[in-house]
Amino acid sequence: MSSKRISRDGEDLDPGRLPQHVAMIMDGNGRWAKRRLLNRIQGHEKGADTVRAMVEACREVGIPFLTLYAFSTENWQRPKREVDALMALLNKFLQNERDELQKNGIRLAFIGEIARLPPRVRQSLEEVVAATASNDKLRLVLALSYGGRSEIVRMARRLAADVAAGQLVAAQIDSEWISRHLDTADIPDPDILIRTSGEMRISNFLLWQLAYTEFHFTPTLWPDFGKEEFFQILRNYQQRERRFGKVDTGADPA
Ligand code: IPE
Ligand code: IPE
Ligand code: MG
Numbered sequence: 001m002s003s004k005r006i007s008r009d010g011e012d013l014d015p016g017r018l019p020q021h022v023a024m025i026m027d028g029n030g031r032w033a034k035r036r037l038l039n040r041i042q043g044h045e046k047g048a049d050t051v052r053a054m055v056e057a058c059r060e061v062g063i064p065f066l067t068l069y070a071f072s073t074e075n076w077q078r079p080k081r082e083v084d085a086l087m088a089l090l091n092k093f094l095q096n097e098r099d100e101l102q103k104n105g106i107r108l109a110f111i112g113e114i115a116r117l118p119p120r121v122r123q124s125l126e127e128v129v130a131a132t133a134s135n136d137k138l139r140l141v142l143a144l145s146y147g148g149r150s151e152i153v154r155m156a157r158r159l160a161a162d163v164a165a166g167q168l169v170a171a172q173i174d175s176e177w178i179s180r181h182l183d184t185a186d187i188p189d190p191d192i193l194i195r196t197s198g199e200m201r202i203s204n205f206l207l208w209q210l211a212y213t214e215f216h217f218t219p220t221l222w223p224d225f226g227k228e229e230f231f232q233i234l235r236n237y238q239q240r241e242r243r244f245g246k247v248d249t250g251a252d253p254a
Contacts, residue, residue, distance in 0.1 A: 007231075008231070009231070010060060010061045010231040012235075013061055013231065013234055013235065013238065014238055015061075017237075018061060018062060018238075019063060019190075019191035019192045019237060020063070021064070021065035021066075021067065021187065021190045022058060022065070022066050022067070022190065022194065023068075023069070023194070023205070023206060023213070024054065024068050024069065024193070024195070024196075025069045025193070025194070025195035025202070025203065025205055026047060026050070026051070026068055026069060026070065026196065026222045027195060027196050027197035027199055027222055028043075028198075028220075028222045028224075029044045029047040029221070029222050029223060030043050031043075031221055032047075032221040032222065033046075040082060041085040041089075043223060044085065044089055045089060046223035047222045047223045049223070050224075050225050052097070053226055054068070054227075054230065055106065055138070055140055056227075057227045057231070058138055059105075059106065059137055059138050063138070064138060064139060065138070065141065065187055065188065066139070066140050066141065067111070067141040067142075067143060067190065067206075068141070068142055069143045069203075069205050070142050070144055071086060071090070071112075071143070071144050071145055071146070072143075072145075072146060072147055072203060072204055072205075073145060073146065073149075073204065074203070076116070087117065087118050087121050090121055090125075091121045091124050094121070094124040094125055094127075097128075098127075098128050098131065098132075101128065101140070102131065102135070104137060104138075105136060105137030106137060106138045107132045107134075107136065107138070107139045107140070108125075108132045108140050108142070109129060109140070109187075110141065110143070110144050111141060111142075111143050111144075111146050111151070111183035112142075112143050112144045112146030112150075112151075112183065113145045113146070113147075113150060113154075114144055114145060116145045125142075125144070141184075141187060143205065143206075146183070147204045148202075148204045148205060148206055148207030148208065149207065151182055151183050151207075151208075152207065155181045159173065159181065178208065179209075182209070184206070184209055189209045189210070189211065189212065189213065190206065190209060190210060190213045191213065191237070192213060192214045192216060192233070192237050193205075193206075193210060193215050193216070194216045194230075194233060195215075195216075195218070196218055196220050196221060196222045197219070197220070197221050197222060198217065198218075198219040212242070214237060214240055216233050218233070
């Protein structure tokens with residue numbers, strides 16, 4: 001047997017080269033259901049199991065930030081039946097997972113226009129966020145009613161209001177100012193973005209924050225995505241060289 005056996009549980013990952021922030025576009029629930037002659041809602045229900053598995057995986061290997069794209073600003077345009085079911089599922093998730101999050105030291109946070117969520121969902125969300133606020137093992141960030149453009153528009157409005165109030169001058173605006181005024185103000189930019197279901201687009205996710213993020217697209221549908229494939233993606237990430245526009249020192253032949 002080869003001594004270079006690849007671990008199925010991520011224990012072979014280099015802890016010094018782990019991403020600090022993993023972002024995921026959870027896509028393909030509808031197609032997963034369709035292939036099984038189920039309805040789309042059943043696909044979303046199965047997708048919730050993958051959410052739990054990813055939270056557990058990040059906690060196990062020690063990744064401090066996980067952002068999940070759960071509902072986009074554009075997703076409001078889906079049939080009311082599906083939107084209602086997604087909101088009900090979200091509410092159920094928040095209520096069922098509360099104790100588990102607490103037990104595992106996970107802090108729940110959100111980004112997006114949560115004022116648009118049904119009041120009871122918003123209330124559950126705010127309750128869990130407050131209850132887990134001092135946990136520090138993993139920050140689980142749910143992107144809810146989130147759109148990168150809407151986030152930038154909201155930031156620009158605040159900027160204009162601050163200038164109009166005489167509290168801000170043009171010279172004070174730089175990338176740091178902008179980053180501090182987005183929904184992700186206290187969250188580092190993602191190191192890796194994973195999108196399931198084979199679509200190679202970002203669908204209005206974290207437009208500003210993904211500037212230097214590594215991308216990984218997998219054809220696996222979200223309900224079929226699991227820890228084993230996630231750890232394989234992390235192994236691949238650890239082989240990548242991130243240059244941030246600079247040159248690789250030592251790459252030049254003499
Ligand atoms: C992702 O699965 C979940 C949400 C966008 C809420 P989809 O519902 O987009 O599934 P497909 O893309 O139709 O397969
Ligand atoms: C992106 O998936 C949004 C979420 C995963 C929440 P969509 O299924 O809504 O994106 P498009 O329509 O394929 O771009
Ligand atoms: Mg989709």
